[in-house]
Amino acid sequence: MSNQSYMVATFRDANTLIKAVKSVRAKQFRVYDIYSPYPIHGMDEVMGVRRTRLPWVTLIVGVSAGLSAVLLQFYTSVADWNLNVGGKPDNSALAFVPITFELTILLGGLSTIFALLLRTRMFPGKKERLPAEGVTDDTFALVLRKRDASFNAAQARQVLEQNGAESVQEKEGEL
Amino acid sequence: MSTTAINTRPVSAAGSAVQVLPPPRWVDGDPSLRKITDDIMNPMEGKPGRGWWICFGLALLGLADLGAMVFWLVANGIGVWGLNNSVGWAFDITNFVFWIGIGHAGTLISAILLLFRQQWRTSINRSAEAMTIFAVMCAGLFPAIHMGRPWDAFFIFPYPNQRGPLWVNFRSPLVWDVVAISTYFTISLFFWYLGMVPDLATLRDRAKGKIKKFIFRTLSLGWNGSHRTWARYEIVSLVLAGLATPLVLSVHSIVSMDFATSVLPGWHTTIFPPYFVAGAIYSGFGMVLTLLLITRQTMNLQRFITMRHLDMMAKVTMLTGMIVSYAYATEFFSAWYSGNIYERYHFINRATGPYFWCFGLMVLCNVVTPQLLWFKGLRASIPGLFMISIMVNIGMWFERFVIIVVSLHRAFLPSGWGMFVPTPVDIGILVGSFGLFFTLFLLFIRVLPMIAMWEIKNVVGNSAHEAPVHHEHVHEEVAHV
Numbered sequence A: 001m002s003n004q005s006y007m008v009a010t011f012r013d014a015n016t017l018i019k020a021v022k023s024v025r026a027k028q029f030r031v032y033d034i035y036s037p038y039p040i041h042g043m044d045e046v047m048g049v050r051r052t053r054l055p056w057v058t059l060i061v062g063v064s065a066g067l068s069a070v071l072l073q074f075y076t077s078v079a080d081w082n083l084n085v086g087g088k089p090d091n092s093a094l095a096f097v098p099i100t101f102e103l104t105i106l107l108g109g110l111s112t113i114f115a116l117l118l119r120t121r122m123f124p125g126k127k128e129r130l131p132a133e134g135v136t137d138d139t140f141a142l143v144l145r146k147r148d149a150s151f152n153a154a155q156a157r158q159v160l161e162q163n164g165a166e167s168v169q170e171k172e173g174e175l
Numbered sequence B: 001m002s003t004t005a006i007n008t009r010p011v012s013a014a015g016s017a018v019q020v021l022p023p024p025r026w027v028d029g030d031p032s033l034r035k036i037t038d039d040i041m042n043p044m045e046g047k048p049g050r051g052w053w054i055c056f057g058l059a060l061l062g063l064a065d066l067g068a069m070v071f072w073l074v075a076n077g078i079g080v081w082g083l084n085n086s087v088g089w090a091f092d093i094t095n096f097v098f099w100i101g102i103g104h105a106g107t108l109i110s111a112i113l114l115l116f117r118q119q120w121r122t123s124i125n126r127s128a129e130a131m132t133i134f135a136v137m138c139a140g141l142f143p144a145i146h147m148g149r150p151w152d153a154f155f156i157f158p159y160p161n162q163r164g165p166l167w168v169n170f171r172s173p174l175v176w177d178v179v180a181i182s183t184y185f186t187i188s189l190f191f192w193y194l195g196m197v198p199d200l201a202t203l204r205d206r207a208k209g210k211i212k213k214f215i216f217r218t219l220s221l222g223w224n225g226s227h228r229t230w231a232r233y234e235i236v237s238l239v240l241a242g243l244a245t246p247l248v249l250s251v252h253s254i255v256s257m258d259f260a261t262s263v264l265p266g267w268h269t270t271i272f273p274p275y276f277v278a279g280a281i282y283s284g285f286g287m288v289l290t291l292l293l294i295t296r297q298t299m300n301l302q303r304f305i306t307m308r309h310l311d312m313m314a315k316v317t318m319l320t321g322m323i324v325s326y327a328y329a330t331e332f333f334s335a336w337y338s339g340n341i342y343e344r345y346h347f348i349n350r351a352t353g354p355y356f357w358c359f360g361l362m363v364l365c366n367v368v369t370p371q372l373l374w375f376k377g378l379r380a381s382i383p384g385l386f387m388i389s390i391m392v393n394i395g396m397w398f399e400r401f402v403i404i405v406v407s408l409h410r411a412f413l414p415s416g417w418g419m420f421v422p423t424p425v426d427i428g429i430l431v432g433s434f435g436l437f438f439t440l441f442l443l444f445i446r447v448l449p450m451i452a453m454w455e456i457k458n459v460v461g462n463s464a465h466e467a468p469v470h471h472e473h474v475h476e477e478v479a480h481v
Helices: A014-026 A043-047 A054-080 A093-119 A153-162 B033-045 B050-076 B091-115 B119-123 B125-146 B150-156 B173-206 B210-220 B227-260 B272-298 B307-338 B341-352 B356-374 B382-409 B424-447 B453-470 B472-479
Strands: A004-011 A031-035 A140-146 A167-173 B008-010 B017-019
Touching: A004 A014, A004 A153, A014 A031, A014 A043, A014 A140, A014 A153, A031 A043, A031 B227, A043 B227, A054 A093, A054 B227, A093 B173, A093 B227, A140 A153, A153 A167, B033 B173, B033 B424, B033 B453, B050 B125, B050 B424, B091 B119, B091 B125, B091 B173, B091 B227, B091 B272, B091 B382, B091 B424, B119 B125, B119 B307, B119 B453, B125 B150, B125 B173, B125 B272, B125 B424, B173 B210, B173 B227, B173 B453, B227 B272, B227 B382, B272 B307, B272 B356, B272 B382, B307 B341, B307 B356, B307 B382, B341 B356, B341 B382, B356 B382
Parallel strands: none
Antiparallel strands: A004 A140, A004 A167, A031 A140, B008 B017
C-alpha cells in the first residue's frame, strides 16, 4: 500500500475544477479523488461517486435500539420487578413511548457518526495526508493515481494543463 | 440574460428554465475563500481586547459564585432554598426549563433550517449550537442539585443493581426527562463537533505552534477535504439533522409533561407540549440575538452576520412570540370554558393574585414586545433588537416562574396555600448559572471558529455555479456575469 504515485493538479476555483474533472473522465482517466475546502454541489455526478449507504446503518441500528428499549422497559416493569405506582397497570405501553423514541434517536445517531468515521478512516490524532497546500483553505486539487505502466502521464498532464490547472505535480506516497 | 444578475434555475425535468429573482446573498461583499478564512480566524489568532477580558472577568465571578453556592447547598441540604410544603419546586426547576428552552433555538437553526435548506443559517449555526450545548449543561445542573443527594444521581439510570434489582419507574415523566436530556446533549454535542471537523482541519493547517498543531490534529481526525469524504459527510449531516429535528421537539414536549401529567390546576393541560416548544424556540432566539449582537459588534463579523440575518431572526422571534401569546389566551379560555372551579381560580389568581406582577411582566415581554417587531425600522436597529432580546429572556424566565410557582402556591385546599420567597442562595445560583454559560461561551469564541467557515465558503462558492453544474447550456452565459 505504501508507496503509490499520484498526479496532483491544483485549481483556483470550483468551476474550473468541474470542467477539468469532466475532461479528464472523458479521456478515460479515473479520478482518484478531488480535494476542496467545501463540498462542491453536483460533483458527485461529475465524478461518478455513488450515493453512500451509510443511512442504512442509521435505520438498522435505530430500529434495533427502539426494539431493545421496548424490551428493556417491559422486562424491568412487567417481568422482573413490577412496582405498583398509583395503581397504574404494569404494562402501560403508552408510557414507554418517550424512552423508546429517545433511545432510537440516540443510538441511531451515534452509530451513524461512528460508521462515518470508520468508513472514511478518520480517527482522533490521524496524521493528515494533504495532496497540496491549502486544500482546507482556498485551493482545489484533482488527483489521479498512476495504477500501472499503462497510465499515460504525458497525456494526463496535458489534459489537466489545458483545463486550467494552476500546477501539476507528481507525488509519491500515500493519500 | 448574461448581462443581468438574474439567476437561471431549472424548473422541470425537461430542462426548460425560467427567470426567477436572484437568491438573497448572505455574505456581504465578495470575499475570496482566503479572506473568509482570515476574517473568521482573526478573533482567534489575535489577542483578546479589553471588552472580552471585562466580560470574561464578570463571567468568572459568576462561575465562582455558582461554585460557592452549590457547595453551600450540598453541604446544608435544599433547606437553604426558599422551598416549603406548598411550593416544592421553584427557582431550580424554573431555571432548568429556562436553560433547556434556550438550547432549542440552536437545534432549530442547525437542524431544522438545514432540512429546509435555509442558507441564512450558515453564519449563525455554529455559535447557536454552542449556545445549545452550554445551555443544556446549565440546565442539567438544576435537577442534579435539586435531588438533595446529588452523589446518588446515577440511581436514575436503569442498570442492574444490588437493590433487587430495583429498576427505575419508566412510567414517570421525570425518568423520560433524564433520558431525553441526556440524548439531546449527546446528539447536539456530536453534531456540533462533526460540523466543526473541516474547520478544525483548517485550523490545524494554519497552526504555527507545536501544541496548537497537536491539539487540532487530534481533533480534526485527519480531515483532508477529500470529496469522497465530503459526499458521505453531507449525507450523514442530513441524517443527523433529520434525527435532531424530532428530537428537539420531543425534548421540550417531555419537559412539559413533567407538569402536564400531574393533576395541578395550571399544569394539567394538553396544550403544554406545543406551547412549551414554541416558548423554547422563542426564548432561544432571544438569547441567540443577544449573543450574536454582542459578538457581531465586538468582533467585526458584520460581513457574515448581516442585517438580513438579524431581520430573519427577529421574524422568527415574532412568529414564535405570537404562538406563545396564543397559547396564553388558550389557557385562559380553557380555564373559563372547562367550568372547573380550581382551574378558574388558578387563572384569576395568576393574573390578580400576589404574583400578579410576574404575570404582568410575562405578558409585557412575551405578548406586547414581539408585536413591536412588525416595524421594519426596529428590526434594522441594533440597540432596538438588543433591548427586545433582553426583554424576551426576562419574559421567558418569568413565564416558567409563573407556571411553576404560581400554580403550586395556591392549589386546591386553602389550608395548603403558601408563598414562595427566594433566598440569597436561590438568586445566587440563578446568577451563577449565567456565569457558567458566559464563561463557556466566551472561551468558545476565543478558541474555536464561531462561524462555520466551510459552510460560508459553501454558500459563497456554490451559489456562483449552482445552476450551471447541472445544466450545461446556461453555464457559459452565467460564468462571466
